[in-house]
Amino acid sequence: MKRNKEDTNATIRALLDVAREHFTVKGFAAASLEELANEAQLTRGALYHHFGSKKQLFIAVLESVQHEVAQRVEQDAAQSDDVWEQLLRGCRAFVSAAVEPRNKRIMLIDGPAVLGWEQWRSMDERNSMRLLYGQLEMMQNEGYIGNVSIDALTHTLSGALNESALWIAQTEDSERALEETMHVISLLLSGFKR
Known part of the structure; x- marks a missing residue:
């Protein structure tokens, strides 16, 4: 169970780091969830699972x-x-x-x-x-x-x-x-x- 929580936290941190870079460079409107997920090496489904929406990620x-x-x-x-x-x-x-x-x-x-x-x-x-x-x-x-x-x-x-x-x-x-x-x-x- 501890390993799952560590994996989840690592995934969330990676998503936040990638999203911060995209929101910084492109802005909220131009940032693509598809690109974010790809760069974080996740599916869009995983992104939605953790944050629910682009706005929640932002x-x-x-x-x-x-x-x-x-x-x-x-x-x-x-x-x-x-x-x-x-x-x-x-x-x-x-x-x-x-x-x-x-x-x-x-x-x-x-x-x-x-x-x-x-x-x-x-x-x-x-x-x-x-x-x-x-x-x-x-x-x-x-x-x-x-x-x-x-x-x-x-x-x-x-x-x-x-x-x-x-x-x-x-x-x-x-x-x-x-x-x-x-x-x-x-x-x-x-x-x-x-």
Whole structure:
């Protein structure tokens, strides 16, 4: 029984890896389930057995991308002991990861289009936005942030980061745009310092 579960998990991982590559390069609309199955050395039936539909496969890939980005935010933020630096490092990590070629199309373009805004936003809330809320709440509880709604601040900052990522993804000089964005985010957050 253990071997069957290991085989199933290996099959799912292989499908997710192949699907991520196809969704990154071709986009959701142009990705072919037949090609995905062939490249993963599976039948379409096996693909449908594990995911049910192309959309469900895409959702699994997007969840994986969102989870990776959230891990990166946590890792980068943890490189500092200063809570303000942690917050800024986490913001930078989110935007940097979102605009990487292997994430950009899945996360920023096809994600909201395929899932719809509400479902896409719900996934964001479970990952990066959850971390942002936790950091801001901790900072307020420890007296680093003044009396402001953490819900409102989280959603405002998350919206700014998502919109900045979309803008940066479209610019020719993404490094300059990232630096400009982080300067603005830093100025914005300084207004909440206690």
